[in-house]
Amino acid sequence: MILKGQLVKMENENLGAKATVFKLLKEGLTYENIREETGLPIKVLIIWHIQNEEYKKEKLEMLGKLLQFCSESTNPIFSVGERIMINQERAILLRDEVLTKNFRHSKTLTSKINFHLDRIKNK
Numbered sequence: 001m002i003l004k005g006q007l008v009k010m011e012n013e014n015l016g017a018k019a020t021v022f023k024l025l026k027e028g029l030t031y032e033n034i035r036e037e038t039g040l041p042i043k044v045l046i047i048w049h050i051q052n053e054e055y056k057k058e059k060l061e062m063l064g065k066l067l068q069f070c071s072e073s074t075n076p077i078f079s080v081g082e083r084i085m086i087n088q089e090r091a092i093l094l095r096d097e098v099l100t101k102n103f104r105h106s107k108t109l110t111s112k113i114n115f116h117l118d119r120i121k122n123k
Helices: 004-012 017-026 031-038 040-071 080-094 107-121
Strands: none
Touching: 017 040, 017 107, 031 040, 040 080, 040 107
16 A cells, blocks of 8 residues: 555655556555545545546547558658557557556657647648
8 A cells, every 4th residue: 555655755756646546546446545545635636537537538549640640641751660659659548557657759759749740730
């Protein structure tokens, strides 16, 4: 069980207090159990949970549009390895696993993804 001090320490180390709470929820603990252990208000826990679900849904949709755009393009936009990395991120989101860390691509790939997402949005 996570104690309040451990949760604060994890948050200070940027390991993600939110991710810890999501993991505990996934393991079957209730909001009330987590509130008792951490001292965090239930309202905060529920907001974190909703934000996580919204983020995952938005990210999945965005990556799906990006891959569709790439498939319809006459010129290759991403290398095979880059497409694999994008699909790995989608797989993590689709498995509905608790996001314990943000999935990170290289700065180059992140720049390419953001550039092409902007192109898709401006169409």
